[in-house]
Amino acid sequence: MDYSRYSMSTKDWGIVFIKSMAATVIIAYLFYDSPIVVIAFPAVFAYCAKLCRQEGVRRQKEKLNEEFMNVLKVLSSNMLAGYSVENAWQEAEKEMEFMYGNDSLMLSEIQEMNRQIKMNQTFEAVLSEFAHRSSLEDIVNFSDIFSFAKRSGGRFVDIIESTTYRMWTKYDTNRQIEVAVSAKRLEQKTMNYIPIFLLAFLKLSSRDYMSALYGNLIGVIFMSxxxxxxxxxxxxxxxxxxxxIGI
Structure with a gap:
């Protein structure tokens, strides 16, 4: 699966259509007071679809990152218990199925990786390929550290454990920041609508005042x-x- 792409569902297309139509009507009525602007609907629709895909990719990668961090914790615990990395990864498959069920991005990835390992692919190779497809900073960094630790030998399990601890510390910090910012993000979304409400109020309550901005070149340039x-x-x-999240 290519995590840099997002396949829009029927529901996504429906939401995009409604948002695009609403945005086009608002722009046509409030900014230009002309139905001709409705011909811009295809461009507005294409832009909204692009934003939807970008948001879908972001959510997809956030979900993958969260699940990977949980897999990392399971992998580290299994290796500390004496499992080889391949067996620890097989146990991680069972844990992910228990935690997330079939609605899991990492579960399908682990299943495919375990299948390749059984076909004599090395764990480093399949992990590196997955890291490349995910393009997530945490996964790429872990893949690089894992390959280095495997080649260098020595305290391999300790290196993986300390790496997991540092990555989880960073992940927890990001989650705390996300919680702190979420309230501000809600405020920002609310503030986005205030200019529209003000413009609608002026247009409805002071038609003579606003009429100077419509139907002439200077008004079009100003409103644009x-x-x-x-x-x-x-x-x-x-x-x-x-x-x-390291996208």
Missing amino acids: TCLLAYAGAIKLAKKFLQVG
Whole structure:
């Protein structure tokens, strides 16, 4: 599975259609007061679909990262108990099935990796291939550290244990930051709608005042500038409040 891509469901397409239609109508009515702007619907729809795919990829990778961290804890515990890395990985498959059921990204990955290991592929090779497909920083780093520790020999299990501890510390810190930022993110989403409400209020309560902005070139340029500034502010605020997972 390529985790840099997201396959949109029928529900996703329906939500995108509704959001695109609503956005197009709002832009046409509030910013330009012209039904002609509705012809921009295909472009708005394509942009909303792109945003949906990006959000889908982000959620997909967050889910994969969370499940991988739990697998890492199981793997480290099994290796400390004396299992070889291959046997520890097989035990991790059972644990993931118990924890997440069949609705698990990592479970299918572990099953495929165990199948390749049984076909005489090395664990380092299948882990490296998975890390490359996931493109997640934590998984790539663990793959590199695992390969180095395997080649260098010595206190292999201790290296894996300490690596797991450090990665879990980082993961917990990111989760705490996410909780702290979530309230601000909700505030930001609420603030996004305030300019629209203000513009709608002015248009409904002061038609004569707003009419100067419609039906002329200067008004179109001014409202287009406002629309671009509004979209840019939303994008910038979203970027400020984004907590990365090493994507």
